[in-house]
Amino acid sequence: MANLKIQSSRVGIIGVGNMGEAVLAGLIKAGVPQELICFSVRSTERKIEVEKKYQVKSASNIALAKESDILLLAVKPQGLDELLTEIAPSVNPSAVVVSFLAGKRTVLLEAALNPKQSVIRVMPNTPMMFGEGMSIISAGKSVKESDLEYLREILLGCGKVIEVSEDLQDATAATSGSGPAYFFAFVEAIVNGAVKMGISEKVATELVTQTIVGAAKMLAESGKSASTLRENVTSPKGMTAEALAVFNEGKLQDLVARAMKAAADRSHELA
Numbered sequence: 001m002a003n004l005k006i007q008s009s010r011v012g013i014i015g016v017g018n019m020g021e022a023v024l025a026g027l028i029k030a031g032v033p034q035e036l037i038c039f040s041v042r043s044t045e046r047k048i049e050v051e052k053k054y055q056v057k058s059a060s061n062i063a064l065a066k067e068s069d070i071l072l073l074a075v076k077p078q079g080l081d082e083l084l085t086e087i088a089p090s091v092n093p094s095a096v097v098v099s100f101l102a103g104k105r106t107v108l109l110e111a112a113l114n115p116k117q118s119v120i121r122v123m124p125n126t127p128m129m130f131g132e133g134m135s136i137i138s139a140g141k142s143v144k145e146s147d148l149e150y151l152r153e154i155l156l157g158c159g160k161v162i163e164v165s166e167d168l169q170d171a172t173a174a175t176s177g178s179g180p181a182y183f184f185a186f187v188e189a190i191v192n193g194a195v196k197m198g199i200s201e202k203v204a205t206e207l208v209t210q211t212i213v214g215a216a217k218m219l220a221e222s223g224k225s226a227s228t229l230r231e232n233v234t235s236p237k238g239m240t241a242e243a244l245a246v247f248n249e250g251k252l253q254d255l256v257a258r259a260m261k262a263a264a265d266r267s268h269e270l271a
């Protein structure tokens with residue numbers, strides 16, 4: 001059933017920046033036919049780039065609003081009000097509107113579009129582009145199970161999907177939405193530490209990239225917790241124990257919890 005929908009529903013994407021591109025690449029990977037995908041951006045240069053790279057057509061926001069069965073919004077949260085004012089009169093009432101915007105609540109979109117509009121909020125992350133994303137979905141009040149099933153199916157082509165109640169969206173956004181940036185920052189810090197000890201940046205980057213890929217695979221596939229895996233590589237009084245002691249002195253756990261709280265608070269402010 002859902003598969004049939006993938007082969008026949010027209011998908012519109014408004015905003016193809018970092019996130020919109022990750023979603024677009026994921027949709028194609030999930031088997032959505034390119035001729036059913038249409039997008040809009042503001043700059044002509046970007047429009048030509050996306051058309052060429054993904055072999056999909058562009059259209060105006062209004063045309064997408066009218067003609068899409070599933071309308072994906074991936075503009076910056078700051079641009080949402082203006083966009084909703086532009087498209088609200090044209091959005092197909094039976095379309096499923098999916099917002100990828102941090103902070104923006106489904107009630108806000110329902111109020112701006114149509115109280116009965118099917119609105120789903122998704123907190124994605126950019127590894128979707130490589131089929132390894134994490135999408136967290138929350139349904140608005142008029143969403144049918146078949147809408148959720150369809151969205152789940154296309155997002156599954158882009159990685160994993162979980163559903164949470166909407167009041168957890170700020171916290172989950174601060175966990176997996178911003179999460180890739182936390183790991184990138186950590187990689188930058190390790191590369192920097194390696195360079196300080198005389199390793200070239202190129203070699204350090206290769207060492208750290210393979211290490212994070214290997215560690216992620218162990219975590220995903222070994223069935224063991226991060227604590228167990230950490231303990232397994234930490235011999236008492238060994239070199240890893242020395243490094244972890246320095247993390248503890250610097251209160252790494254507190255620092256990360258504070259950073260995540262700041263991200264969640266910001267998501268809440270963007271509502």
Ligand SMILES: NC(=O)c1ccc[n+]([C@@H]2O[C@H](COP(=O)([O-])OP(=O)(O)OC[C@H]3O[C@@H](n4cnc5c(N)ncnc54)[C@H](OP(=O)(O)O)[C@@H]3O)[C@@H](O)[C@H]2O)c1
Binds near residue numbers: 041061079177
């Ligand atoms: N980046 C992430 O890791 C991430 C993670 C989770 C959630 N998100 C959410 O994803 C959304 C997009 O973030 P981003 O990082 O992808 O931003 P971005 O790179 O700045 O992309 C925004 C895109 O929206 C287009 N756009 C803006 N206003 C438009 C309008 N009125 N009509 C048509 N297109 C319009 C821009 O087009 P032009 O380039 O032509 O201006 C651009 O393609 C945000 O709401 C964010 O909360 C992002």
